[in-house]
Amino acid sequence: MARYLITSAIxxxxxxxxxxxxxxxxxxxxxxARYLRQRDHExxxxxxxxEHGTPAELAAANANKPVDKFCAEMHKIQKDISVxxxxxxxxxxxxxxxQNHKLTQHFAGMLDKAGLIDEVTEKQIYSxxxxxxxxxxxxxxxxxxxxxxxARGDQCEQCTKQLNPTDLLNPRSAISGxxxxxxxxxxxxxxxxxxxxNKLDDWISGKENWPILTTSIAKKxxxxxxxxxxxxxxxxxxxxxxxxxxxxxxPGMENKVFYVWFDAPIEYIAATNEWSDSKNLPDHxxxxxxxTDMGAEDVQYVQFMGKDNVPFxxxxxxxxxxxxxxxxxxxDYIKSFxxxxxxxxxxxxxxxxGVFMDQALEILxxxxxxxxxxxxxxxxxxxxxxxxxxxxxxNKDLADVLGNLVSRVTKFCKSKFGEVVPEGGSYGADExxxxxxxxxxxxxxxxxxxxxxxxxxxAELRALWVLGNEYLQIVAPWVVFKxxxxxxxxxxxxxxxxxxxxxIISAPFIPDASNKILESLHTDDRSWPTNLRVSLSTLNAGHxxxxxxxxxAKISDESRKEWEKKFGGVID
RNA sequence: GGGCCUGUAGCUCAGUUGGUUAGAGCAGAGCGCUCAUAACGCUUUGGUCGCAGGUUCGAGUCCUGCCGGGCCUACCA
Numbered sequence: 001m002a003r004y005l006i007t008s009a010i011x012x013x014x015x016x017x018x019x020x021x022x023x024x025x026x027x028x029x030x031x032x033a034r035y036l037r038q039r040d041h042e043x044x045x046x047x048x049x050x051e052h053g054t055p056a057e058l059a060a061a062n063a064n065k066p067v068d069k070f071c072a073e074m075h076k077i078q079k080d081i082s083v084x085x086x087x088x089x090x091x092x093x094x095x096x097x098x099q100n101h102k103l104t105q106h107f108a109g110m111l112d113k114a115g116l117i118d119e120v121t122e123k124q125i126y127s128x129x130x131x132x133x134x135x136x137x138x139x140x141x142x143x144x145x146x147x148x149x150x151a152r153g154d155q156c157e158q159c160t161k162q163l164n165p166t167d168l169l170n171p172r173s174a175i176s177g178x179x180x181x182x183x184x185x186x187x188x189x190x191x192x193x194x195x196x197x198n199k200l201d202d203w204i205s206g207k208e209n210w211p212i213l214t215t216s217i218a219k220k221x222x223x224x225x226x227x228x229x230x231x232x233x234x235x236x237x238x239x240x241x242x243x244x245x246x247x248x249x250x251p252g253m254e255n256k257v258f259y260v261w262f263d264a265p266i267e268y269i270a271a272t273n274e275w276s277d278s279k280n281l282p283d284h285x286x287x288x289x290x291x292t293d294m295g296a297e298d299v300q301y302v303q304f305m306g307k308d309n310v311p312f313x314x315x316x317x318x319x320x321x322x323x324x325x326x327x328x329x330x331x332d333y334i335k336s337f338x339x340x341x342x343x344x345x346x347x348x349x350x351x352x353x354g355v356f357m358d359q360a361l362e363i364l365x366x367x368x369x370x371x372x373x374x375x376x377x378x379x380x381x382x383x384x385x386x387x388x389x390x391x392x393x394x395n396k397d398l399a400d401v402l403g404n405l406v407s408r409v410t411k412f413c414k415s416k417f418g419e420v421v422p423e424g425g426s427y428g429a430d431e432x433x434x435x436x437x438x439x440x441x442x443x444x445x446x447x448x449x450x451x452x453x454x455x456x457x458x459a460e461l462r463a464l465w466v467l468g469n470e471y472l473q474i475v476a477p478w479v480v481f482k483x484x485x486x487x488x489x490x491x492x493x494x495x496x497x498x499x500x501x502x503x504i505i506s507a508p509f510i511p512d513a514s515n516k517i518l519e520s521l522h523t524d525d526r527s528w529p530t531n532l533r534v535s536l537s538t539l540n541a542g543h544x545x546x547x548x549x550x551x552x553a554k555i556s557d558e559s560r561k562e563w564e565k566k567f568g569g570v571i572d
Numbered sequence: 573g574g575g576c577c578u579g580u581a582g583c584u585c586a587g588u589u590g591g592u593u594a595g596a597g598c599a600g601a602g603c604g605c606u607c608a609u610a611a612c613g614c615u616u617u618g619g620u621c622g623c624a625g626g627u628u629c630g631a632g633u634c635c636u637g638c639c640g641g642g643c644c645u646a647c648c649a
Binding site for chain 2: 012014050053054055056124133134135136137138153154155161162165212213216217219220221224225228229231232235259260261264307308309310311312315316338339341375376380381382383384386388389392393395396397399400401403404405406407408409410411412413415416455456459462463466469470472473474476477478479481492550551552553554
């Protein structure tokens with residue numbers, strides 16, 4: 001038994017996330033966490049909402065709500081949806097928690113003590129109407145290069161030229177449209193990442209088994225141009241973690257907060273603290289996951305995230321950890337994902353294009369989404385969601401291969417022997433071959449799950465299901481029964497036990513269906529089939545079961561067409 | 573502009589350090605079965621591996637160039 005700390009990138013608070021966000025971190029992390037728990041490892045699986053930053057303030061203003069209230073509501077909504085998808089977080093925290101405030105301020109204090117904080121006075125654009133400083137991309141104007149009128153302050157989307165906000169002609173606030181902008185001086189804290197560059201470089205260089213996607217992004221930031229740059233870690237906002245040196249006031253920084261990307265990863269730690277507090281456990285319960293001086297040396301820490309999050313997890317968060325000089329746990333493995341696209345384009349909140357997590361649960365059970373998304377996880381490149389592929393995958397894999405297998409075995413048994421595991425007969429060559437084939441595939445499945453090869457794991461699991469159908473077809477109990485009921489009995493007894501095993505090994509992908517199968521088999525023995533022969537004789541003759549309802553109803557062409565239309569978004 | 577990823581059968585994708593006739597699932601075709609959600613099993617048709625060069629006894633795999641798709645490029649998160 002080993003100990004695994006698993007974190008999923010924390011979803012931003014400003015709205016309900018779409019399927020791309022789900023498959024980009026939370027769902028694969030859940031798959032891994034569930035698998036490891038089933039293999040009897042000790043798991044701490046952490047997620048949270050990322051609640052700070054300009055977009056959160058604007059979304060709250062847009063909803064006409066105070067930002068703290070807005071965040072609390074959105075957190076509740078996101079949490080409920082995660083329950084709906086059976087995401088098995090040990091704790092789903094909030095980056096606005098008191099624990100995170102304290103810890104973020106603590107890290108800042110330690111970094112300052114280590115001489116890793118610079119105070120920098122810089123010029124920023126202030127909008128009087130909006131009463132706020134504007135981040136570069138919240139300033140719009142005419143591109144000096146191509147004259148595009150809706151260029152953003154960081155980059156012109158039309159000619160792709162990188163810009164400074166002061167380059168724009170006729171600049172205006174993207175929030176209010178106000179042109180009453182002025183340049184003001186403001187002081188900010190910078191984390192001196194430059195001076196940590198060599199340590200970070202050495203650390204990354206040692207991670208030879210990390211996905212290329214992860215290390216190539218990190219190395220690019222480390223080595224491109226002038227190399228890793230110092231990074232501003234404070235902002236002129238009201239909502240956020242107030243700037244402090246540990247518990248002390250930071251002179252000159254009274255009305256500022258930490259930058260969301262400084263406090264967000266610290267929330268992984270803080271959320272574990274929230275977890276222990278929620279259970280009234282003393283601090284060492286969370287510290288044994290995070291402090292190598294408090295028992296975390298043997299913890300394997302695995303992070304899941306979309307590719308856009310990689311620089312923060314490979315560079316700035318480790319810089320915070322290393323720079324603190326304290327024995328905090330660094331990540332051991334980063335699994336990063338490309339994007340899921342929707343019918344050839346991007347998922348888009350503003351254009352109402354694509355499927356959002358709440359909508360997905362309204363039209364189909366979570367397992368349908370879990371299975372399709374995981375079996376098409378964008379591991380090596382962006383992958384595309386299309387309704388026709390979704391329908392085909394779900395119908396074939398879940399309804400036909402697995403669902404129908406459960407159905408044919410249980411119904412056949414009921415009609416010939418009743419709803420009870422039949423007695424009699426013994427294994428022959430066909431049964432021995434099945435066990436041998438199962439063993440080969442199961443070992444492969446376990447190996448792939450351990451390596452977090454998600455699509456390959458899904459394919460192997462499906463191949464395991466297929467073995468059940470193949471076996472039934474070969475032994476044909478419906479024929480055998482006429483001549484020798486005993487022989488049919490052992491075949492069906494084995495098949496019922498096989499279904500139980502499928503329920504167990506499939507649980508990381510489709511936990512709900514897995515539970516339904518086990519319930520209908522009237523068993524709650526979920527132990528992993530480490531010994532197949534033993535595991536296949538768990539349900540003994542005489543054991544009562546109930547034929548389950550249809551596990552997976554097929555998606556009809558009508559439904560699929562309706563959803564294509566409904567979720568297609570605005571057609572240009 | 574720069575960097576990275578990516579292009580393999582109609583579709584979704586595998587193809588280990590270059591090694592014999594390029595694989596799987598789906599879709600298509602044929603056969604079988606009738607226990608089952610018109611489900612299942614078996615067989616089978618599909619590929620100048622984006623294009624053009626190069627290295628090599630040998631290239632899907634390595635190199636160069638070009639073309640297409642995507643992401644990132646540090647104040648969105």
